[in-house]
Amino acid sequence: MTDSHIEEFTFTATCPKGLENLLAGELKSLGANILREQPAAISFSGSLKVAYRCCLWSRLANRILLQLDQVRIDGAEDLYRAVSEQPWEAHIGPSGKLWLQFSGTNREIRNSQFGAQKTKDAIVDRLRQQTGERPSIEKHNPDLTVALRLHRDRLDIAIDLSGESLHKRGYRTHVGVAPLKENLAAALLMRSRWPQIAAEGGALLDPMCGSGTILIEAAMMAADIAPGLFRESFGFERWLNHQNDIWNELREEALQRRTAGLALSLPEIRGYDADAKVLFAAEANIARAGLERQVRVSCRPVNAFKVPSHREVKVGLVLSNPPYGERLGEQEALRETYAELGRQLKAEFPGWQVGIFTGNPELGYSTGLRSHKHYQLYNGTIPSQLLLFEVREHSERGDDSERERKLSPEVEMVANRLRKNLRTTGKWAARNGIDCYRLYDADLPEYAAAVDLYKTQEGVLYAHLQEYRPPASIDEGKARNRLRDLLRAVQSVLDLPRSRVSIKERRRHSHKSGPKGAGQYQKQAEAGSTLQVREFGAELEVDLWSYLDSGLFLDHRPVRKYLRELASGKKFLNLFCYTASATVQAALGGCAQSISVDMSRTYQSWAARNFRANDMNPYQHQLVEADCLQWLESAQQNRKGHYDLIFLDPPSFSNSAKMRGVLDIQRDHNSLISQCMSLLAPRGTLIFSNNLRSFKMDQSVAEAFSVQQLPLLDKDFQRNPKIHNVWEIRAKG
Template sequence: MTEKYQFTATCPKGLENLLADELRQLGASVEKEQPAAVRFAGDLQMGYRVNLWSRLANRVLLNLGQSRIEDAEALYRAVADVPWEEHISPNGVLWVQFSGTNREIRNSQFGGQKAKDAIVDRLRKVTGARPDVDKRDPDLSVMLRLHRDLLEIAIDLSGDSLHRRGYRTHIGAAPLKENLAAALLMRAGWPKIAEEGGALLDPMCGSGTFLVEAALMAADVAPGLLREEFGFERWLNHQSDIWLALREEALQRRAAGLAKVLPEIRGYDADAKVLFAAESNIARAGLDRHVRVSCRPVAGFKVPSHREVQPGLVIVNPPYGERLGEQEALRETYAELGQQLKQEFGGWKAGIFTGNPDLCHSTGLRSHKQYKLFNGSIPSQLLLFDIHAQSAEKGGDSSAPRLSDEAQMVANRLQKNLRTTGKWAQRNGVTCYRLYDADLPEYSAAIDVYHSVEGERFAHIQEYRAPASIPEQKARTRLMDLVRATRQVLGLAPGNISIKERRRHSHKDSGAQYQKQTQRRSAGQQRGDQGADNTRTFWADEYGAKLEINLWDYLDTGLFLDHRPVRQYLRKLAAGKRLLNLFCYTATATVQAAIGGCSESTSVDLSKTYQAWGQRNFRENGMDPYCHQLIEADCLQWLKAAQDNRRGHYDVIFLDPPTFSNSAKMQGILDIQRDHPDLIRQCMALLNSGGVLLFSNNLRSFKMDAEIQAAFAVENLSVKLLDKDFQRNPKIHNVWEIRAR
């Protein structure tokens, strides 16, 4: 009588019922579905068959038993009771993986160590020898799972995860795992479509995973045939005759499947480099005569014309973006995809797999079915569409969607501001200015317009933090209304809009302005990052000064627009004089002073990033590095050190400190309301007898110290040094001119 075994097949979360159906089709007796796994029974041949033929499983485990345990000693005894000498040679290599805890075993590493000791001690006692223990290339992998007080003991028959078929040596930036791709194809109905001769097309095929998995299904090729080895091949109970017979059967089925004419399976991508990876993977899978790829953008996606192609399935895993700026830029891509599907693919099915289902609205298509899945740890959805049913709907052009009534209201305000502020900027040679600053209270954001020296226009949208009373989804909807209105009114390409959430930082977050935005995000990379150019910079002209702008990587852009008249005032003030610029940021004020004829300058800032940025600004404007010096230093410490040897050295000092700073590099904490009297006195000591200090900050509640006003001649220039584009917000900054009495 054939011996029956208990197995567990693991899988990605969300695929349990699909895997159960697959196991039944393979002849297994399915006993139970559980999170990310399915239990089944069968003979040893069935365990081998699932390893060879499952397109969905990660691993196949052979269950050796279960035990109720309460403490470490009970764990040891339960593991030591297993006849491990029947599973591994005492001269072999062992690896033990342990997961879970209970009230007594509170650490999985401790549980794994205890289990390993039990196995090794048992083998030493029975055979007189012990195996080596090594994670790399083990002969036997033991899997133990503790849930509450129930310990499950199993051995891994698969070895490496079954999703690693062996054909994919070249991968793109964020590829789908092979078994997830297979699951998506099954959900989209590909096996039936292929059986009926329907085609499969992927307009953004990347490294070709959909294409290969679809061809393997259509040609009846076992996904495990390309693997070099399985875990069971070094198991002491391995029966090679059963395995070799199964493998021979799979090879015969493969030969028969590839001998017939397969449906059209073709992929496209706009990136020629990633297509090289796809071609290599297709060839390694032995499918290069059956699967083709071509370089083509989504806008050119059409039904192949080289042969009669029967309507089938379009399946795609498009980028879906992590940041709002990326997402808005991708709306055009999704819109193009929807437009091509409606124009070219009537009668076809389509499946879009995305981690951002909201973007699918831009296709103009309505899905008739959705499946919730995970792409790694990212919650995602597969949306299925019937293109024939959608093709006759009105409003087919979704590349330029009509604005909602709310977004149109915002657009009307932006158009009004363009007629006033925009024309003012044009008349006065202002190329970078604020167009909108929470003019409509429910749309609380600032919108700045930047023109590059090449004439390209950009928008920088900084969302103010919504009140706690506003639901997050409502705030997000309003922001996207604002983005769409901005894009339409300014006529911008999606990639020319940068979106950031602007909020007041807590003290512990005071260094956030120095961080790259990519450093402040989660570490997980999404496919939406692929191809997104978020590190580009451009040069803008401000009254003859060329200044580097970066709208994407940092909280600030490299140019404080509200300080435009302050820089102009400083430019006149410093003509023919020696300037000290403290907390200089990207040194744009120093550049303006130099263009205005400043004879010498010293610019101090603690940030390496801003020092390097300032150097680029200096070089672009041809500034003499011997006359204009950049110093990387803590301004507070530099000021103290300068008191002895730089008294009376400067004619003009520009002091523009942050409101608060406790950077790890600083030796102290800066609070501008508390510390400004000392800072001002130290600066005044460095001025010559006719010198002037220009002191600025952006603390809205700032009050100038009475003793400073009594000791020096102090004039408030805040209103005077405010341009038209910031007059709605007169407290945007404080500017004081201070001289000796």
């Protein structure tokens, strides 16, 4: 019987933050049908065989959860009822061992321990009623682990098929001071292209290998060894619905693949460390994994790191997770270690690829190498980066030489501010999984510009530098020099070539330059220079060169997140939708259907590309090219349906030739809001936003509706609190 003839289920695979995209690709290769990507988790469908295969073969997942139900609840009694309605007697025997994992809270259930207790009561009462017996509650080796997640009024009920976290392969009994989890080590190898390098015969070397996790994971990949093959058990093995014949078939296939893989001539995989004691741990782990013949370790300091000479070694990959120190004194002492590593790499490893994983990127740059890719990941709760380098025989100079010159005192002053912001705002962004954010916003008044950072899906960093209009009292030549100083500081601090910095210069208006506002920003490139970035799991297109704005308003990030949280099951209307990034977030939040209206054909095409990149159904999510004022008027006249959620984000002023009238948001907001409210479902929500700094809400709006201003502003825009205004508006009563 093939998988296609077996019942389909819905599953969730959890993973460390930052691995979602990699995990989705891995699960797909294992036969899963990807349904949805969300922070630290992937939802997919497939047969039970697919789920078993993912437990056995996933190198990245933490857990595989079988989804039983998703219900809406308010309080404790709703929780008890929803859980007790599940047929638990079909999953665990009367005298079985049960364990519960409960996460999340809402307005009524404010403590996860209380939620777990209520859940336990519901399951135990159900089993006692159905079987006359009750299970025992035991954390170690339970027969069934139930995983529940509460978010607002939505409760996900699932069974954990994994047992212990899947990163626990079973080979690591000895660890070093700061052990790297096995699935994170696997992710580093994948991001560093180790599978391709190994297939081409390239070697893998780790100059600071610690307890050997990177080496063992690399060998398991190269030898086609299933990461879960030697685990003692999985959670599904004592589940009443476990299909042992399917599991035995998958294990036997994995054993055969391991035998075949180890019979091959694998590339050189070798580790070094200056600490002989930690190498004992590495050797014990390597032996437990059965890889003594494939992986070797030696005691050697960084300053003796060289290409092995005992066999012909092709170029390959150097990958390491060096110590990075948590205290300033430790960090300063480690700079020389990183610098020594850089010197050895330049001298001994031309043509090799290098990956350094660190919680302190500044130390990574102490190697003197220039990273061509950055990946933001987490080592436990520590925001970290994988920096990828290519060792060249001769340094390519060109515009990079500009960055290598000694900075002037003026530029150094700006550079210091950027470094300070990286330590604060940058770390905040890393902790929250934010890839695109504002780093600098005229912090030094004489350097009047904004600097936004955009990191692509591949981890490549770009800077978007937008000059603010200098006052008439500032000489234009001096303003240009200051902008040039800021550019040099950005390149120096972020280690960016000029090609990855976009500059939007404002030039003073003159009567020869056309209407006011035209040409105030000078284009830096032709249309089509686009990048793909990520925001809360969404894939979005940005253009840093061709237009005044990039296609993604960074200050609206928390607004989009809020809309996503409100959107589940809702019918959504997005007016003045721009590139429809808010609709993408609403769709990923589970909105049932949406309409996005904008009169710009350019933005409608852009929105369509965003929809395709996120696999959004065009019949479920419609784009409408129209003047929003006329569309609203027509919708009212024709009574075009009711919406549960509306996002109204108009410009402050517009007199486009495509519009029938002129829009002035201060003058017209009362009418716009009233029209939108007439299209709302009885318990619907209107989110109204604008960026007019002097805006004042008309008192008549507050008298007619329930109006609440929302403080939706992230850390990177707190220097500029008037950048936008946001209100939540509902019908009274």
